Every structure is written in structure tokens, then in C-alpha cells.
Amino acid sequence: MDKLAVIAIGGNSLIKDNEHQFIEDQYMAVCETVRHVVDLIELGINVVITHGNGPQVGFIMRRSEIAEEVEHMHPVPLVSCDADTQGAIGYQIQQAMQNEFNKRGLGNKAVTLVTQVEVEPDDPAFLMPSKPIGTFYTEAQIERIISQHPDWHMVKDAGRGYRRVVPSPMPKKIIEREAIETLIHAGFSVVAVGGGGIPVTRDAEGKLVGVNAVIDKDYASSLLATQLGADYFIISTAVDQVYIDYNKPTQKALSVLTLDEVEALKLDNQFAPGSMLPKINAVTDFIKAGGKKAIITSPACLSDAVKGLAGTTIIA
Numbered sequence: 001m002d003k004l005a006v007i008a009i010g011g012n013s014l015i016k017d018n019e020h021q022f023i024e025d026q027y028m029a030v031c032e033t034v035r036h037v038v039d040l041i042e043l044g045i046n047v048v049i050t051h052g053n054g055p056q057v058g059f060i061m062r063r064s065e066i067a068e069e070v071e072h073m074h075p076v077p078l079v080s081c082d083a084d085t086q087g088a089i090g091y092q093i094q095q096a097m098q099n100e101f102n103k104r105g106l107g108n109k110a111v112t113l114v115t116q117v118e119v120e121p122d123d124p125a126f127l128m129p130s131k132p133i134g135t136f137y138t139e140a141q142i143e144r145i146i147s148q149h150p151d152w153h154m155v156k157d158a159g160r161g162y163r164r165v166v167p168s169p170m171p172k173k174i175i176e177r178e179a180i181e182t183l184i185h186a187g188f189s190v191v192a193v194g195g196g197g198i199p200v201t202r203d204a205e206g207k208l209v210g211v212n213a214v215i216d217k218d219y220a221s222s223l224l225a226t227q228l229g230a231d232y233f234i235i236s237t238a239v240d241q242v243y244i245d246y247n248k249p250t251q252k253a254l255s256v257l258t259l260d261e262v263e264a265l266k267l268d269n270q271f272a273p274g275s276m277l278p279k280i281n282a283v284t285d286f287i288k289a290g291g292k293k294a295i296i297t298s299p300a301c302l303s304d305a306v307k308g309l310a311g312t313t314i315i316a
């Protein structure tokens, strides 16, 4: 039987820079990423693709807020924006996968599954917004932004500017897990848990209810990889490897890390909260839960990383 990889594609890695934020630009980035994912499939590894939505969910929410301010249109709740991103990004990945399969004469099929992820209603994260979404604001813009939006929570994001943050509760249960497994066993390459999943809780009668938050897709993907017993959990992002002294003249790439080495580097604050730290926590959670191999790398390095020739690999 084929090996299985859960590959988490970063929302930021699908948006190259501030000048290339059109939907067509994102589709080109999706197509490029998908080419590398299909290379993996040709190596005999079936995939479940998860994806982020940090920039995209922020753009949709901001559009809704501006439409409300200007045209008094109805606001779109954040949870609906999450669902919108699952559809829109999932559509692009699914289409790009199918086109790539057809181009290479493979008989494979891709499908996207709308996925809800249960969170605890009393997760302390609801009171401490931490998930960066939407636009990056520069030092020159930030004073105006704060005075125009005093209710926004803002953070500095990994040396790339300032960003708005929203609550990000921990994922506890993937509601559609059984459907994902069924689709894998039927031979589909599945796109699921987009944007970390649509956050839901249970009401007093046990009914599912959406909540306004953005789940970290690295944590949700780690949970999925563990529950599926995946052979590889791979985080595909904008950097080829994880670095110590990131963005400093002393920067050094890390190739293989044990859990103990990761813990020591965390204590040394080597991983930025809101960007690399959740990825590091997500891969260590997967290994601690019995996973064999976790990898952090860029789309272009995916195949080499699985062969141990690129990326940063985390092992027990």
C-alpha cells in the first residue's frame, strides 16, 4: 500500500509578496506547489493536503467590513469567512491537482472536503487573540491603522510588519475524519481541514455551532496526521528550512532535529510566535504522538526533503 503524507500548505506561501495578491497570482502559486506535490505522488506517496488561510480570511473579513461601512451591507461573520476560504482555496488546489494529473496521464482524482473542527468553547484563546490574518502593515502605516481601528488587536509578525490578530483555539476533533479516511481508501487525493478547519463547538443539545476564530492549520494538520497514522507530516511554507538566528547575519539552516534539540532551541526563543513556533509545536506534537517523520520545507524542496536531501526533518 502507498505511504501517506499529510502536507500542510501555508496561506502566506501562496501569496508571494504585496504586489502579487490577485486571485490569479495565488492560482499560479497553487499550480507551482501542486506540481511538487504530484511529484511526491509519483514517488508512491498518497497525500492529504491541508492549507492555511491567514492572509485570505483577513482579506475577506476586511472586504465585508468595508462593504458594511460604505454600503451598509450585512457583515460576514469570521466563521463564514473561514468557510469561504475552504471553498475558494480548496477549489484552486483541487483544480490544479486534477489538471496536473491529467497532464501527466495519471488516473488520479482530487477532491475537497468542507471540514469542521471542534474546539472548546472555554478555550482561553478566545480572550487572547493571537492568530495573524490579512494584510501586513508597515511601520509607516501602523499609527493610522491603530487610530482608525482601536478595537483591533495587532502584533509584529516575524519581521514582516504588523498584522491584525484574532482568537485561535486549539483543534480537538476533526468532525469529518471518517469521510476523509473513506476518500483516501477510495484512492482520492483529498484536500481537507482548510484554514485549520471551520471552528465549531457544541451547544447544550449537542448540536454543532460555528464560532468566530481561525484555527492554526499547523495544529489542525498535526492532529489529522496523527489520527490518520500518516507516514509523513510535512509543512510546506515559504522557507526551505528552519533556521537558528533567522534573518540575522549568523543565520544557520537546520537539517535534522531531535525532539530534545527542538526543546532546547524553543527555550532559546529561536522560533517566532505566530509563524515558525506553531509549526515547530505542530511537528513535535505529531512525533510525540508516535509519528515517525515530520518535515518543514518549501514546495520546491518537497521530494528532496522526503528523500532526506533537503528541508528540516524532525525525528524522535
Ligand SMILES: Nc1ncnc2c1ncn2[C@@H]1O[C@H](COP(=O)(O)OP(=O)(O)O)[C@@H](O)[C@H]1O
Binding pocket: 009, 010, 011, 012, 013, 052, 054, 158, 236, 237, 238, 239, 241, 242, 243, 244, 245, 246, 270, 271, 272, 274, 275, 276, 277
Ligand atoms: N527560525 C525560523 N526559521 C525559518 N523561518 C522562520 C523562523 N522564524 C520565523 N520564520 C518565518 O516563519 C515563516 C513561516 O510562517 P508563516 O508565514 O506564518 O507560514 P505559512 O506558510 O504557514 O503561512 C517563514 O516564511 C519565516 O518568515
Ligand SMILES: NC(=O)OP(=O)(O)O
Binding pocket: 009, 010, 011, 012, 051, 052, 053, 054, 055, 195, 196, 214, 215, 216, 217, 218
Ligand atoms: N489558518 C492558518 O493557520 O493559516 P496560515 O497558515 O495561513 O497562517
